Amino acid sequence: MQPITRREFVKRTAVAGAMLTSIPAILEACSTGTPTSNKPSKLTIAAVQGAEDGPLKKVAPMYQSQTGITMEIVEFPYDQLFEKLVTTFQANGSSYDLCMMDDPWMPKFGTMGALQPLDSNFGFTRDSDIPSIVYDVGTWPPPRGPVPPSEQGKTQHLYGITIVGNVEMFMYRKDLASSPPGSWDDVLANAQKFNKANFYGYVIRGKATNPASSDSLPILWSFGGDIFDTSWKVVLDSTASIDAITFLTQTLKKYAEPGAENTDAGDRDRLIAIGQAFQSTTWPAEVTGVVEAAGVSQVAGKMAYIPIPKGPSGKGLGMMGNWLLGIPKGSSNGSAAADFIKWLIKTENMKTYVQNGGIPTRTSLLNDSTLGQANPYFPALAQSLAASPNWRPRTDQWNAVETIYGTAVNQAVAGLKTPKDALTAAASQIRAAMKQAGYPS
Amino acid sequence: MRQTFLRTALATVALGMAGVLYGFPLYWLFVTSLKSKAELFASSVHLIPHNPTFAAYTSVLIERGFWVLLKNSVIVCFSTVVVTLALGLLITYPITRLPVPPRLRVNILIWALSLRFLPPIAVVIPYFAIVRTLQLYDQPIALIGIYSLFNLPFAIWMLKGFLDEIPIELEDAALVDGASRWIAFRRVLLPLAAPGVMAAGIIVFTFAWSEFLFALILTATPNSQTFPVGVQGLVTQFEIIWNDMAASGVIAMALPLVLMVIGRRYIVAGLTFGVIREK
Numbered sequence: 171m172q173p174i175t176r177r178e179f180v181k182r183t184a185v186a187g188a189m190l191t192s193i194p195a196i197l198e199a200c201s202t203g204t205p206t207s208n209k210p211s212k213l214t215i216a217a218v219q220g221a222e223d224g225p226l227k228k229v230a231p232m233y234q235s236q237t238g239i240t241m242e243i244v245e246f247p248y249d250q251l252f253e254k255l256v257t258t259f260q261a262n263g264s265s266y267d268l269c270m271m272d273d274p275w276m277p278k279f280g281t282m283g284a285l286q287p288l289d290s291n292f293g294f295t296r297d298s299d300i301p302s303i304v305y306d307v308g309t310w311p312p313p314r315g316p317v318p319p320s321e322q323g324k325t326q327h328l329y330g331i332t333i334v335g336n337v338e339m340f341m342y343r344k345d346l347a348s349s350p351p352g353s354w355d356d357v358l359a360n361a362q363k364f365n366k367a368n369f370y371g372y373v374i375r376g377k378a379t380n381p382a383s384s385d386s387l388p389i390l391w392s393f394g395g396d397i398f399d400t401s402w403k404v405v406l407d408s409t410a411s412i413d414a415i416t417f418l419t420q421t422l423k424k425y426a427e428p429g430a431e432n433t434d435a436g437d438r439d440r441l442i443a444i445g446q447a448f449q450s451t452t453w454p455a456e457v458t459g460v461v462e463a464a465g466v467s468q469v470a471g472k473m474a475y476i477p478i479p480k481g482p483s484g485k486g487l488g489m490m491g492n493w494l495l496g497i498p499k500g501s502s503n504g505s506a507a508a509d510f511i512k513w514l515i516k517t518e519n520m521k522t523y524v525q526n527g528g529i530p531t532r533t534s535l536l537n538d539s540t541l542g543q544a545n546p547y548f549p550a551l552a553q554s555l556a557a558s559p560n561w562r563p564r565t566d567q568w569n570a571v572e573t574i575y576g577t578a579v580n581q582a583v584a585g586l587k588t589p590k591d592a593l594t595a596a597a598s599q600i601r602a603a604m605k606q607a608g609y610p611s
Numbered sequence: 612m613r614q615t616f617l618r619t620a621l622a623t624v625a626l627g628m629a630g631v632l633y634g635f636p637l638y639w640l641f642v643t644s645l646k647s648k649a650e651l652f653a654s655s656v657h658l659i660p661h662n663p664t665f666a667a668y669t670s671v672l673i674e675r676g677f678w679v680l681l682k683n684s685v686i687v688c689f690s691t692v693v694v695t696l697a698l699g700l701l702i703t704y705p706i707t708r709l710p711v712p713p714r715l716r717v718n719i720l721i722w723a724l725s726l727r728f729l730p731p732i733a734v735v736i737p738y739f740a741i742v743r744t745l746q747l748y749d750q751p752i753a754l755i756g757i758y759s760l761f762n763l764p765f766a767i768w769m770l771k772g773f774l775d776e777i778p779i780e781l782e783d784a785a786l787v788d789g790a791s792r793w794i795a796f797r798r799v800l801l802p803l804a805a806p807g808v809m810a811a812g813i814i815v816f817t818f819a820w821s822e823f824l825f826a827l828i829l830t831a832t833p834n835s836q837t838f839p840v841g842v843q844g845l846v847t848q849f850e851i852i853w854n855d856m857a858a859s860g861v862i863a864m865a866l867p868l869v870l871m872v873i874g875r876r877y878i879v880a881g882l883t884f885g886v887i888r889e890k
Binding site for chain 1: 648649652653654675743748749827831832833836843844845846847848849850851
């Protein structure tokens, strides 16, 4: 190799530097940019990893073969999906054309103005075969219940369409019990009756934050308790609320699995599936994935599914956990994304979706006896949806509230605090957080 | 004689126990990756899978499409190694071979050391903002940049140690024979420093391979997501997919392990380079 002069070295370095700095621009140019035509080559969906997006992954190739649009499904775990979406929305990023959203996230995304309205922009209308609560949960500001102060007076729009019709239900061993528990007193009586060594009368999903919150809210409501009243006043430290959490974390806990404070849905399903527990609350996504999975579960066909039992309030209130599809504002492929949602919720396509493990929202499919044979929870889900289950408080502060509440319940389950102390402290924290966010707490 | 036998026996038992202690988790990981979902949900635990299957590997690589993430990891890590070593040599060569003022030399080394002490979490937000401004979000180059930056101090200090040990007289001889500095570097210094460069490269590769924080924050789609980002997604809201996670663990271990086996001679030579020094 010929020796080079210092001047030549500097020149070559400058050229190399210029080439290196241009790499990002070249990469950007090579990547899939904003399409100019109405029909994009690809739609990217941000989805939650697990049983909720499994059926979507199975039917998306059908849409791809019909339209020629590549469907890319990017999966994230539950918590991370929320964070990823918030980050993307704040940047008005175009990474995703569609996003899966848990229904308690709607207030946050609605308040942020992060989504494209499906009704005014893309002509979505309500379908009588889908319960109105399903549309309500995708509408912002909420069409019923308290509206956050900052959102009052805003025009309502539909921002999300449910594709996973989750409602929290109750499951028990029908091969052991002669009749379904009608109330939480019956649940307690069954727990006492069937509890024995290596067989737990009840399974508590008591892991801190979201799991403990989801597990306890239906009980809280069924006992007449709540986190907020209709004017956003915190009532978590009311007698009814304390009674509900005392029932779960002390009375029922006597018959629950050891280490309930660390138990999440996966652990609960395992205990049920290996025949070591009698009953618990459940989500539809847990049923087909594990509890009723042939060749995996030892109790397949032995479980019954019913709406949440009644409490002292005389009501049994299930909790919505719908997963919706929405179109981020940053997406430049809104029309194509809307077409995909319309395609997915058509009866015949939703039927295929259900046959691949999907959880429908269409009443006709939930009442379809053929589909019901493979999905024994369908009648209970249809009943729960028809009874207008509760949704979690429609506030953009829900994540903070859930963290405080779910931690307090976990502390009570673990025996670190009495239910009264845990809820009183949580109520104070929630009051402070809501006041700071401009709510009249 | 008897004492020697006892000592050997004790050492063998102790080493055997240490081997089991270190080896069992790896064995359990591998065995779990071969179990079906039905076996994982069995009431009793099996040390040896009853019906071993590679379904978890197919599930991870094909059905979940993690092979794309694996490809991204390989590209990002190899690029990081190339950039880090190139920059490392560009910095260490002058401070070890050229008449650089001692104060400058010390300052450069201290700067490198301070970078090493910097907790990655401290720069996540500013780096994220820079990446977004430069429109590099969800591009592999954003990861290559930050990985190279964080591994550079390690490379500088390691390479400096190696270059210090190579007598400068060898290069001087080449220069006297008419070679340019570049030729002397490429034909004399680099071959002699090869074990050290190789060792540094492999270690930088393994650091980058297992990085998670930046990969999580700076990526959004399989366009740039690396393997660790995919693996953590196997803990879902309602289920931990144990066999797929175990298969991912085995796959994630495989490449660094193969590199270590291939380059073990260089690594050992590199890490022991200059231990016995003649003055």
